[in-house]
Amino acid sequence: MGPVKGVVLDESVLFSVDDDENSTHLLPAAEKMLFRLQYSNLHVGISYKEGLCSQKGALIQHVAVLYTLQLVKLDVSCPEHALQATSSAWDVIPDTCIFVTSILDAVICRNICSKGWTVVLQGLEHTVSDMSGVTTIHKLQDLLITLSRLNKMVALGDSVITVGYVMKWTREKDFLKRGAFPTMPTSNGLTFISIDLDLPLIPQLQTVDVVLHKATDEISSVDEGQMLSISKGVIFSEGMQQLDRCMKHLHYHLIDPLENIIPLLDRDAIQNILQDLDEINNPRSCRIRAPHYLKVSKFDEPDLVEKLNQAQLSLPAIVKPQIACGVSNAHTMAVVFKMEEFAELPVPLPSVIQEYIDHGSIVYKFYVLGERVFYAVRSSTPNAASLLLSSGNKGSSAVIFDSLKSLPVDSTTSLKSDSDEVKLDLDIVTSAAMWMRGKLHLTIFGFDVVIQAGTGDHVIVDVNYLPSFKEIPNETAIPAFWEAIQSSYKSYKYSSKQDNHQDSTSHGG
Numbered sequence: 001m002g003p004v005k006g007v008v009l010d011e012s013v014l015f016s017v018d019d020d021e022n023s024t025h026l027l028p029a030a031e032k033m034l035f036r037l038q039y040s041n042l043h044v045g046i047s048y049k050e051g052l053c054s055q056k057g058a059l060i061q062h063v064a065v066l067y068t069l070q071l072v073k074l075d076v077s078c079p080e081h082a083l084q085a086t087s088s089a090w091d092v093i094p095d096t097c098i099f100v101t102s103i104l105d106a107v108i109c110r111n112i113c114s115k116g117w118t119v120v121l122q123g124l125e126h127t128v129s130d131m132s133g134v135t136t137i138h139k140l141q142d143l144l145i146t147l148s149r150l151n152k153m154v155a156l157g158d159s160v161i162t163v164g165y166v167m168k169w170t171r172e173k174d175f176l177k178r179g180a181f182p183t184m185p186t187s188n189g190l191t192f193i194s195i196d197l198d199l200p201l202i203p204q205l206q207t208v209d210v211v212l213h214k215a216t217d218e219i220s221s222v223d224e225g226q227m228l229s230i231s232k233g234v235i236f237s238e239g240m241q242q243l244d245r246c247m248k249h250l251h252y253h254l255i256d257p258l259e260n261i262i263p264l265l266d267r268d269a270i271q272n273i274l275q276d277l278d279e280i281n282n283p284r285s286c287r288i289r290a291p292h293y294l295k296v297s298k299f300d301e302p303d304l305v306e307k308l309n310q311a312q313l314s315l316p317a318i319v320k321p322q323i324a325c326g327v328s329n330a331h332t333m334a335v336v337f338k339m340e341e342f343a344e345l346p347v348p349l350p351s352v353i354q355e356y357i358d359h360g361s362i363v364y365k366f367y368v369l370g371e372r373v374f375y376a377v378r379s380s381t382p383n384a385a386s387l388l389l390s391s392g393n394k395g396s397s398a399v400i401f402d403s404l405k406s407l408p409v410d411s412t413t414s415l416k417s418d419s420d421e422v423k424l425d426l427d428i429v430t431s432a433a434m435w436m437r438g439k440l441h442l443t444i445f446g447f448d449v450v451i452q453a454g455t456g457d458h459v460i461v462d463v464n465y466l467p468s469f470k471e472i473p474n475e476t477a478i479p480a481f482w483e484a485i486q487s488s489y490k491s492y493k494y495s496s497k498q499d500n501h502q503d504s505t506s507h508g509g
Helices: 028-038 053-067 079-090 106-114 140-152 169-177 199-203 236-252 259-267 267-280 305-309 385-392 426-440 474-508
Strands: 006-010 015-018 022-028 043-049 070-074 095-102 119-122 134-137 161-166 190-194 210-213 219-222 235-238 252-255 295-296 319-323 333-335 351-355 362-369 372-379 399-402 444-451 458-465
Touching: 006 028, 006 079, 022 053, 022 267, 022 444, 028 169, 043 053, 043 079, 053 070, 070 079, 079 095, 079 106, 079 236, 079 385, 106 119, 106 161, 106 351, 106 426, 119 140, 134 140, 140 161, 140 190, 140 199, 140 444, 161 295, 190 474, 210 236, 210 474, 235 236, 235 259, 236 252, 236 426, 259 333, 259 426, 259 458, 267 295, 267 426, 267 458, 295 305, 362 426, 362 474, 372 426, 372 474, 426 444, 426 458
Parallel strands: 006 043, 006 095, 043 070, 095 119, 119 134, 161 190, 161 210, 210 252
Antiparallel strands: 015 022, 219 235, 295 351, 319 333, 319 351, 333 399, 362 372, 362 444, 444 458
16 A cells, blocks of 8 residues: 555545434534545545435535535445546555445455555444454544554655644634645655544554644633743643643654743743844844833832833833733733823733834734744834824723734735835844744744834834744745744754763763
């Protein structure tokens, strides 16, 4: 058998029949599986037998169109002929194809296997031990793990790196649609499978080499009274905690270690780190810096004005929760123009009061994918004077918004990164990106840069982990994404080998 290139799913593993209503439904697990297979770079078909009722036949037709599946009509007496014709139509050899079914017929299975196909039986683990060319899965969700295991068995060796990934379904769908998570090996030898935190982890991890995660999707709670840390402030879901323990115990590579992303969850911590950007500034280029800021635990501090002055802050200022994600109001923010507006501000405490920078309503979205740096230009909030005029608030001029939903954006701004007033200094920002990569020990992250009107200072106003980088064209971003993962894994393997060598040398000495 060669690496899997084609999959035919029998309708018996995809649909359930409601006996009371005499109707057929697509199984919930099948929806996700079909979506993943649709963007897997595999040939995928759905098989059915003659004589189906009209409702089921129509549903199969609909599903085939929805998920771009090839329809394969099977003759009950000799289904191997239709499968053989299917592999020929796909222009792939039969021993790279698998047929997935929940119906056990020993004669039919042997006939299908005799044509080179591999048969995967769902839910029939204990009945096929003596059948060559047949393997089993407990649930449909196990299929992609089985594909990965089969590929590992065909002498692909170290040339293929299996990447397990963990993120919420809506985010995964976006990556799948862009072709970022193929099941077929990429040009640099990566293959991807989803890890389900609700299923036993060890069997899933046995098939992967590295795990990519968006752990911020798995934050259960944040104790704002504790220092942000894995053990105290940030509480990840039980599944994510178990995954972290497994990764450390089994010595798997995690992109990136949970402790490395903690500063990005704390706006005070990341701003404190960014204060050291002066290390890379030089007189021959624009200055790159963090915004001036002040952390406060309450807004009615009697010496707040003095503290603002000491932090080089003046109004207007933007007020953000210290907790950057993981709680429902982490993105509730405000632009404050007068001191009295702090009195009833709905921004959660503790908060970070950050310099509001006039920047011509343009933000530069930077993405770091390993050693590659990309950026896109987006409309942003207006300059302070325009924002005050457009707020339309009566009694209070503070502008309250949710940065994920209702960010006040000046849509009239022309998105020109090379305007006459100021130009983006790509060299200094790229240097800052590499500095941050080393400082934070992250593989894939993003940050926002605005250019201050008047001074030309390049100011990093936000940093986030594993962004979607969807503003960057797929043909550029996706190969760089794969390259970043491969490079991180290879660096990890090299470091592990060096550590093992040093341990053996020290013990030998």
